[in-house]
Amino acid sequence: MNSGKMTEASDRERQAASREMVIREAAKRRISDPAGTRGQEVLNALMEIIEVANLKVGDRLPSEKELASSLGVGRSSIREALTAWQRMGIIVRNKGAGTRLAADVTGNGIQKPVVIQVEAQGLMRTLAVRRPLELEVARLAIHNATEKDMRIINARCEELLALYEAGENWFDADHRFHEAIYDASGNPLFGQLIKQLHAAFHDIYQAPFDQPKMADRSIPIHRDLADAIIARNWEKTKAVLIEIFSIVEDEVTKILHEEQ
Amino acid sequence: MNSGKMTEASDRERQAASREMVIREAAKRRISDPAGTRGQEVLNALMEIIEVANLKVGDRLPSEKELASSLGVGRSSIREALTAWQRMGIIVRNKGAGTRLAADVTGNGIQKPVVIQVEAQGLMRTLAVRRPLELEVARLAIHNATEKDMRIINARCEELLALYEAGENWFDADHRFHEAIYDASGNPLFGQLIKQLHAAFHDIYQAPFDQPKMADRSIPIHRDLADAIIARNWEKTKAVLIEIFSIVEDEVTKILHEEQ
DNA sequence: TTATGCAACAATGTCTGACATTGTAAAGTC
DNA sequence: GACTTTACAATGTCAGACATTGTTGCATAA
Numbered sequence: 001m002n003s004g005k006m007t008e009a010s011d012r013e014r015q016a017a018s019r020e021m022v023i024r025e026a027a028k029r030r031i032s033d034p035a036g037t038r039g040q041e042v043l044n045a046l047m048e049i050i051e052v053a054n055l056k057v058g059d060r061l062p063s064e065k066e067l068a069s070s071l072g073v074g075r076s077s078i079r080e081a082l083t084a085w086q087r088m089g090i091i092v093r094n095k096g097a098g099t100r101l102a103a104d105v106t107g108n109g110i111q112k113p114v115v116i117q118v119e120a121q122g123l124m125r126t127l128a129v130r131r132p133l134e135l136e137v138a139r140l141a142i143h144n145a146t147e148k149d150m151r152i153i154n155a156r157c158e159e160l161l162a163l164y165e166a167g168e169n170w171f172d173a174d175h176r177f178h179e180a181i182y183d184a185s186g187n188p189l190f191g192q193l194i195k196q197l198h199a200a201f202h203d204i205y206q207a208p209f210d211q212p213k214m215a216d217r218s219i220p221i222h223r224d225l226a227d228a229i230i231a232r233n234w235e236k237t238k239a240v241l242i243e244i245f246s247i248v249e250d251e252v253t254k255i256l257h258e259e260q
Numbered sequence: 261m262n263s264g265k266m267t268e269a270s271d272r273e274r275q276a277a278s279r280e281m282v283i284r285e286a287a288k289r290r291i292s293d294p295a296g297t298r299g300q301e302v303l304n305a306l307m308e309i310i311e312v313a314n315l316k317v318g319d320r321l322p323s324e325k326e327l328a329s330s331l332g333v334g335r336s337s338i339r340e341a342l343t344a345w346q347r348m349g350i351i352v353r354n355k356g357a358g359t360r361l362a363a364d365v366t367g368n369g370i371q372k373p374v375v376i377q378v379e380a381q382g383l384m385r386t387l388a389v390r391r392p393l394e395l396e397v398a399r400l401a402i403h404n405a406t407e408k409d410m411r412i413i414n415a416r417c418e419e420l421l422a423l424y425e426a427g428e429n430w431f432d433a434d435h436r437f438h439e440a441i442y443d444a445s446g447n448p449l450f451g452q453l454i455k456q457l458h459a460a461f462h463d464i465y466q467a468p469f470d471q472p473k474m475a476d477r478s479i480p481i482h483r484d485l486a487d488a489i490i491a492r493n494w495e496k497t498k499a500v501l502i503e504i505f506s507i508v509e510d511e512v513t514k515i516l517h518e519e520q
Numbered sequence: 521t522t523a524t525g526c527a528a529c530a531a532t533g534t535c536t537g538a539c540a541t542t543g544t545a546a547a548g549t550c
Numbered sequence: 551g552a553c554t555t556t557a558c559a560a561t562g563t564c565a566g567a568c569a570t571t572g573t574t575g576c577a578t579a580a
Contacts, residue, residue, distance in 0.1 A: 063530080063531055063532085064531075064532070065530095065531080068564095073563080073564085074563055074564040074565070075564080075565085076336065076339075076562085076563060076564065076565090077562085077563065077564085079336075079340065079532090079533090080339065080340065080343050080562095080563095083340050083343050083344060084343060084344070093531095093532065093533095094531085094532075094571085094572070095531070095532045095533060095570065095571050095572075096530075096531055096532065096570070096571035096572030096573075097530095097531070097532080097571080097572050097573075098530085098531055098532075098572090098573095099531085099532080126449065128396070128400070128447050128449070128450075129393070129396075129447070129449045129450055129453065131396070132392035132393060132395065132396040133389070133392060133393065135392065136388070136389075136391070136392040140388070187388050187389070189386065189388070189389045190388075190389055193389065193453060197449075323559080323560055323561085324560075324561070325559095325560080328535095333534080333535085334534055334535040334536070335535080335536085336533085336534060336535065336536090337533085337534065337535085339561090339562090340533095340534095353560095353561065353562095354542085354543070354560085354561075355541065355542050355543075355560075355561045355562060356541070356542035356543035356544075356559075356560060356561065357542080357543050357544075357559095357560070357561080358543090358544095358559085358560055358561075359560085359561080
């Protein structure tokens with residue numbers, strides 16, 4: 001019995017040692033983004049660690065101190081990133097104990113090929129929810145928007161296209177453009193929901209995939225969308241929106257396929 | 261011209277001063293929870309500050325430093341709490357600028373001062389958002405539901421009707437019935453969103469109005485809805501759902517009119 | 521041998537102070 | 551009056567320290 005216990009113990013020990021090795025291996029490349037928010041990068045690195053170490057629900061993550069030194073960032077950054085995951089129910093933190101993986105956001109076990117699939121699934125899910133919402137918002141905007149709302153929509157659209165054509169970062173402008181449509185709908189609840197979905201989409205989209213790819217096809221059409229809404233033409237608006245979603249979904253599917 | 265400018269400026273200043281006063285007033289009581297997580301308490305205090313100072317979407321929150329000293333906690337705690345709200349889309353943070361309110365936290369009547377009209381507007385808003393979502397969910401359920409899902413939907417429907425006919429409280433059963441449809445759709449995001457809206461609706465609906473009134477017309481039709489979904493008949497499902505929403509909106513409108 | 525209690529350690533929670541980066545606004549210049 | 555520059559303020563990040571609490575190993579007693 002003792003031998004059994006000891007074998008078990010040494011097994012665990014060996015496993016832990018090996019796990020620590022792969023974790024250090026996975027965390028080799030430092031995070032290097034002096035400007036901007038590191039939260040997302042920390043989470044990406046953490047995801048990679050989880051993949052490589054094959055951590056499953058219930059397993060303990062490396063301590064905050066270890067993560068900080070491994071990733072080359074401060075403990076504050078680690079904590080902020082972990083707080084986000086904690087709020088989302090992905091991890092559970094216990095004072096004195098440690099941080100454990102709690103969620104099956106990834107479904108069944110976290111493995112290399114699954115992760116991208118899951119992330120892309122997340123993309124598709126946000127799109128599936130956004131489609132009916134944005135259609136309804138556009139319908140309401142056509143009915144309820146004032147002329148002032150329309151001018152704002154037009155201005156935001158021009159801003160977006162200008163940034164896009166200049167090759168600059170158009171993410172915020174895209175957000176503001178759609179926001180103008182939500183505001184014009186007259187129902188703030190839509191805005192709240194879609195805003196969250198929009199942010200979630202960009203969180204996932206910005207990280208693992210390159211952004212110009214999708215934009216090449218979906219951004220220019222936004223001009224048509226703005227025109228159709230301003231003209232209060234529901235049929236045209238509907239068609240353009242469906243086309244936009246079709247493009248985006250097509251791109252996401254392609255990316256998913258490529259990454260497999 | 262100068263005087264106009266100055267008046268405007270002093271107005272803003274006075275406003276800001278008064279706001280600061282009420283904020284300090286609201287933050288009088290220190291946070292005192294030596295054990296556990298302060299994040300939630302910080303958020304509660306923040307919520308109170310927002311209410312008392314009557315901050316609206318787009319307004320700036322006090323700086324992290326101010327909040328820390330006002331609430332008597334460290335800036336780290338403030339930041340962790342704010343990070344949670346940021347992830348939820350409630351606030352927007354900009355380096356160098358500040359933190360602004362991006363969503364209406366106080367949204368559906370935490371306070372009672374006003375007003376049935378507002379609350380009824382809230383009802384209509386949740387309905388307006390739920391209509392496209394529930395339609396899409398039903399469409400997905402028809403496509404994706406397994407036979408087991410269909411059996412669950414049927415069981416929940418029978419449970420609901422039994423309670424309704426027995427004159428007992430059917431609110432939870434109603435919730436479970438719709439939940440079964442969300443689960444059958446295969447996209448958990450829908451479930452999360454609609455669940456919140458469902459709860460918000462019932463929160464408002466249950467309190468000021470008597471519940472049998474609306475139920476008399478909308479509950480029996482749920483049998484038709486379940487049948488249509490189980491038969492995977494999209495046209496029928498769509499028609500029934502639209503009828504249900506039409507009934508509910510009609511009732512809400514009537515109640516709103518009466519209460520005026 | 522087994523069980524209990526205690527002490528050392530480790531991990532998260534929090535505070536403080538500091539510096540970096542960046543948006544805003546006032547001041548200065550043409 | 552319009553533009554540029556500068557100072558300030560607010561968020562982002564890091565480092566160190568201490569508090570609180572769960573875990574583990576060891577010594578002691580039954």
